[in-house]
Amino acid sequence: MAEFSSASELYHAAEKIRDAGFRRWDVHTPYPVHGMDHAMGLGKSWLSAVVLCGGATGSFVALFLQFFTQVSLYPTVVQNKPTNLFTIPAFFPVTFELTILLAAFATLFGLLIFIMLPRWNHPLFNSKLFPKFSDDGFIMVVEARDPKFKKEETRDFLKELGAGGIEEVAH
Amino acid sequence: MAGTSSADSQVHPSEAEGVAREPLVLNNRSMGWITERICGIVENRQPLIWWVLFVPSVALFGCLLFTLVYLVSTGVGVWGNNQPVAWGWAIVNFVFWIGIGHAGTLISAILFLTRQKWRTSVNRASEAMTLIAVMCAGIFPGFHVGRFWMVWFLAPIPNANAIWQNFKSPLLWDVFAVSTYFTVSVIFWYIGLIPDLATLRDRASKKLPKFLYGFFALGWRGGNRQWRHYEMAYLLLAALSTPLVLSVHSVVSFDFATSIVPGWHTTIFPPYFVAGAIFGGFAMVLTLMLPVRKLYGLEDLITAKHIDNMAKIILLTGTIVGYAYIMELFISYYGANKFESDAFHLRIFSGPYTWAYYCMFFCNVIAPQVFWFKWSRHNLWVVFIIVNFVNAGMWFERFVIIPTSIARDFLPGQWGYYSPSWVEKLMFLGTFGMFLMLFLLFIRFLPVIAASEVKGVLPEADAHYPEWKRLREKRRQSSAS
Numbered sequence: 001m002a003e004f005s006s007a008s009e010l011y012h013a014a015e016k017i018r019d020a021g022f023r024r025w026d027v028h029t030p031y032p033v034h035g036m037d038h039a040m041g042l043g044k045s046w047l048s049a050v051v052l053c054g055g056a057t058g059s060f061v062a063l064f065l066q067f068f069t070q071v072s073l074y075p076t077v078v079q080n081k082p083t084n085l086f087t088i089p090a091f092f093p094v095t096f097e098l099t100i101l102l103a104a105f106a107t108l109f110g111l112l113i114f115i116m117l118p119r120w121n122h123p124l125f126n127s128k129l130f131p132k133f134s135d136d137g138f139i140m141v142v143e144a145r146d147p148k149f150k151k152e153e154t155r156d157f158l159k160e161l162g163a164g165g166i167e168e169v170a171h
Numbered sequence: 172m173a174g175t176s177s178a179d180s181q182v183h184p185s186e187a188e189g190v191a192r193e194p195l196v197l198n199n200r201s202m203g204w205i206t207e208r209i210c211g212i213v214e215n216r217q218p219l220i221w222w223v224l225f226v227p228s229v230a231l232f233g234c235l236l237f238t239l240v241y242l243v244s245t246g247v248g249v250w251g252n253n254q255p256v257a258w259g260w261a262i263v264n265f266v267f268w269i270g271i272g273h274a275g276t277l278i279s280a281i282l283f284l285t286r287q288k289w290r291t292s293v294n295r296a297s298e299a300m301t302l303i304a305v306m307c308a309g310i311f312p313g314f315h316v317g318r319f320w321m322v323w324f325l326a327p328i329p330n331a332n333a334i335w336q337n338f339k340s341p342l343l344w345d346v347f348a349v350s351t352y353f354t355v356s357v358i359f360w361y362i363g364l365i366p367d368l369a370t371l372r373d374r375a376s377k378k379l380p381k382f383l384y385g386f387f388a389l390g391w392r393g394g395n396r397q398w399r400h401y402e403m404a405y406l407l408l409a410a411l412s413t414p415l416v417l418s419v420h421s422v423v424s425f426d427f428a429t430s431i432v433p434g435w436h437t438t439i440f441p442p443y444f445v446a447g448a449i450f451g452g453f454a455m456v457l458t459l460m461l462p463v464r465k466l467y468g469l470e471d472l473i474t475a476k477h478i479d480n481m482a483k484i485i486l487l488t489g490t491i492v493g494y495a496y497i498m499e500l501f502i503s504y505y506g507a508n509k510f511e512s513d514a515f516h517l518r519i520f521s522g523p524y525t526w527a528y529y530c531m532f533f534c535n536v537i538a539p540q541v542f543w544f545k546w547s548r549h550n551l552w553v554v555f556i557i558v559n560f561v562n563a564g565m566w567f568e569r570f571v572i573i574p575t576s577i578a579r580d581f582l583p584g585q586w587g588y589y590s591p592s593w594v595e596k597l598m599f600l601g602t603f604g605m606f607l608m609l610f611l612l613f614i615r616f617l618p619v620i621a622a623s624e625v626k627g628v629l630p631e632a633d634a635h636y637p638e639w640k641r642l643r644e645k646r647r648q649s650s651a652s
Contacts, residue, residue, distance in 0.1 A: 011634035014395075026394035030202060031366075031627035032402050035634050036395045045403035051411075065327060069335035081339050093344035093422050097351040100415045104355040104408060108362065111404040115397040118389035125390075131373035133393045134366070136202035136626075141394070 002140045002163035003129060007033050010138040013161040014039040017142070020157070024146040028124075028133035047110050054106020055099045062098035066091040123171040130169070144171060195289055195628050197471040202626045205472070209367075209622045210374055212467050217615060220466060225611045231604020238598045239314060247317040249594045256577050256589035261311040263569040264599050266423055266444075268308035268606075269349065270565060272356070273416055273445070274452025275301030279359060280412035283405070289480055291624035292472045295367075296463065297456045298360040299617070303609045304455070305353045307602040312345075341425040348422040355415055359408045362401070365391050366623035420448045427572065433514035434576030437502070443495035450488035450535070451565030453481050454558040459610060461555050463619060472620055479548045485561060486542040492568075493536035510581060517579045523588055524575040531571050534564025 004010040007029065014027055018041045027036065037043075067087075070076060075083035081090055112118070124130045124141065133139045140163070142154055158166055196205070242249055252259030275297035282290040313322055325346045329335050336343050368388035375381035391397070421441035428440040457478065464473045503515035518528050538560040541547045548554065574589045613619070626632055633639070 006636070007632055007634050008637050026396050028393045029395065029398070030206075030370075030393065031623045031632060032398040033395070033632070033634050034627075037399050039634070040395055042396070042399055045400045047400050047403045048407060051407050055411075066338045069327075069329075070338050074334065076334075076337060078337050078339055087339065090339040093341075093418070093425070094338055094347045096414075096418060097344075097347040097422075100411050100418075101351040101354060103411050104358050107404050107407050107411070108358045111362065111400055112389070114400040117391065117397075120385065120390045122390060122392060124392060134370040134373045134391075135206045 001124075001127060001129060001142075001167045001169055002158040002161075003132065003165040003167075004138040004140065004162065005164055007138055009162050010140060011036060011039050013140060013158075013163070016161055017140070020148065022142060022146050022148050024143040024149075026141050028130070028137075028139040028141060030134060030136060045114070047107065047114055050110035050114075051103050051106045054110070055103035057106075058099040058102030059095055061102070062095040063091065066094060123169055127167060127169045129165055129167045141169075193474070193476045194630070195292070195474070195476070196625065197474050200471050200629075202629065202632075205622055205625055206370060206374075208468065208472070209618050209620050209625075210371055212614065212619055213371060213616060214374070218466060221611060221615070224607060228604045228607035228611065231601050232608050233601075233604075234597050235310075235601025235605055238594050238601060239310070242314055242594060242598075243319050247315070249592060251590055251592040251595060253587075253589075255580055255585045255587045256574050258573050258577060259589055260570075260591045260595040260599060261315045263566065263573050264602065265308050265311040265315075266569045266573075267451070267566050268304045268311075268602065269423060270420065270444075270448035270451045270569075271455045272301040272304040272308070272352070272452065273420060273448035274456050275299070275304075276352075276356060276359075276412050276416040277449050277452065278456070279363070280409040280416065283409040284413055287480075288628045289477055291621055291628050292469075292474075292477055293456065293460060293481075293620075294624070295360075295363065295617075295621040296460060296613075296619050297452075298356065298363065299613045299619075300456060300459060300610065301356050301452075302353070302360060303606050303613070304452075305349065305356065306609070307606050309349065309353070310598075310602065341422065341429050344422045345426055348419045352415060352419045355408070355412055359412055362404060362408065363621055363624075364617065365389060365401075366393060367618040367621060369393065370622060371618065417445055420444045427576075432576050432580065433508070433510035434518065434572070436511070437499060439495055439498060439502075443492065443499075446488045446491040446495065447535075447565060447568060450485060450492055451561060453485050453488070454561035454565070457481055457485075457554060457558040458562060461551055463614065467614075467619070469620065472625060475549055478551070478554060479545075482542045482548040482554055482557075485558065486539050489535055489539035489561065496532065496536065514576060514579060518571065518575050522575060522579055524571065524578070527567050527571050527575070531564050531567035534560040535568060538564070 002013075004013060010027055010029070011033060014036065017025055018039065027033075027040070029036070070091075071083050071085075071087060077083060081087060129137070130139065140158070142149060142158070144151075148154075155166055200208075250259060250261065252261070275294075278290050278297045279294045282294075313319065316322055316324070324330065325336070325343070327336055327338075365388055368384050369391035372381060372384040372388045375384055421444065424440035424444035427435035428437060430436060460473060461478070464470060500515055500519070503512045506512070516522075519525060538557050541553065541557055546553075547557070578587055578589055580586065630636055
């Protein structure tokens with residue numbers, strides 16, 4: 001684990017680590033650093049696909065619920081509104097709301113699955129240096145299980161990239 | 172790998188535009204300072220004024236509980252509404268509180284999508300305000316059903332005779348809209364809180380706070396492999412909340428607009444209600460944030476620029492609301508509907524509630540016009556007074572719409588007059604107690620400003636900060652020589 005003094009240093013260090021071919025590493029920052037995905041060689045987050053599925057489920061559930069109960073199960077004529085396919089304008093608000101609701105749930109649970117939280121226990125929490133990430137620290141972590149990881153060489157490499165403090169974390 | 176930028180090709184947006192923008196955080200505060208200041212509010216003892224406000228608001232909340240118990244044990248007849256005015260203060264207050272919530276979502280979602288970076292300093296508190304306001308709002312329709320224990324009839328579950336709800340009714344749409352709105356707002360607010368809860372967890376020294384903040388922070392580690400999904404989730408929720416917030420008050424306005432009551436049956440209602448909601452909500456945001464900013468020394472984070480921007484939004488939405496008022500009058504004059512023109516004639520000239528109309532018009536349309544002048548937007552006392560006019564005016568607007576229309580219906584034989592009973596008055600006051608109490612607790616236990624987001628809008632947060640700083644120096648030198 002290495003600490004850098006600014007977002008820009010961390011950014012350039014991340015580019016180097018990426019180009020050196022490391023796989024199991026991450027940067028921990030107090031806020032999302034703009035452009036860091038590129039510097040780390042990460043692509044687009046496909047959470048959007050999960051949310052689309054959630055939203056589509058919401059629409060179908062709502063339309064089914066309304067057509068089934070109002071048109072097929074027990075056609076209730078209220079306010080002279082039709083009970084057939086043309087009832088759809090009156091069904092629109094509930095359909096819209098349920099679409100949003102299920103899409104929002106998909107976002108929440110999809111996010112938690114994608115980022116693998118909640119996970120209250122993690123080796124990084126044993127570090128003295130690590131909690132600085134949530135204040136003003138810019139921290140890079142290279143995991144020992146990375147195939148390219150060699151204790152001394154990686155340490156020197158990080159130092160070469162301009163890292164301030166370097167700490168080893170038991171895992 | 173491609174795309175590694177050469178040093179000077181990266182130009183910061185504000186440099187490219189060639190305009191000097193006011194910084195969002197004043198006095199070049201560091202990230203450490205921001206953490207310290209925001210977390211300090213939670214970690215240090217509260218100022219005396221916190222207790223001075225908290226104790227009476229708890230007392231008022233007690234009044235609310237008392238009136239609710241009294242209402243449930245006696246019956247909904249303890250309210251002053253009856254035929255013909257079946258919708259009294261309860262619905263006025265419901266629409267009032269729901270409307271207040273809208274500014275929070277506007278700030279968090281719409282200003283996020285439109286890349287208004289100044290939102291970061293105010294979004295957390297206004298989202299909290301949204302949630303609390305929606306809770307206050309929910310009390311009224313919930314208890315308005317009379318037998319509170321039957322409130323589950325609102326949920327889409329068939330009753331004992333296997334009859335389902337009427338999905339064609341705007342009242343049921345309202346149930347879906349408001350409950351969706353609340354749920355999505357909670358999700359949005361909570362996801363935004365996670366990084367700041369992690370900050371509080373990492374700073375906490377006592378065992379219980381550390382456990383609780385740690386529990387709710389879910390073990391957040393701020394790795395970029397987490398942030399990239401987090402940012403996508405935030406963007407998607409903003410995109411979902413934007414149409415949602417516009418739909419909620421539209422659906423609320425359908426409660427009125429789809430009826431045939433003169434004064435309610437107008438197509439202008441949805442946009443007019445939405446503009447009014449944002450207008451009233453921003454007024455409430457400023458009412459809360461001006462004292463908070465002063466009390467906790469947050470002037471460098473919530474700057475004059477923020478207040479100026481919000482005052483401008485109030486001016487804009489207030490003017491839209493004023494346009495809607497005048498257009499309603501014009502259409503009732505220009506249209507051929509006798510009942511409609513009579514309803515508005517009664518509303519502004521000869522009806523029993525004309526005083527409320529003029530209160531509303533003054534507070535909502537005339538008073539905010541002061542914000543055309545820059546000095547007024549920079550004088551905090553003027554801002555505070557005007558936004559409180561708006562708070563009152565928006566309540567009057569709902570009062571004008573609801574009882575005045577049903578007190579003067581189609582037949583003079585149906586005419587009546589409505590005035591609230593003491594239970595309604597105390598209940599409304601009680602919701603203010605609840606609102607203030609929950610907001611004070613929010614200040615006490617949660618970070619009132621989204622620290623992680625504010626850090627992200629600092630100039631040095633940009634990964635290319637040294638490059639564009641160097642570029643700026645170079646330009647300055649060349650222009651000097």
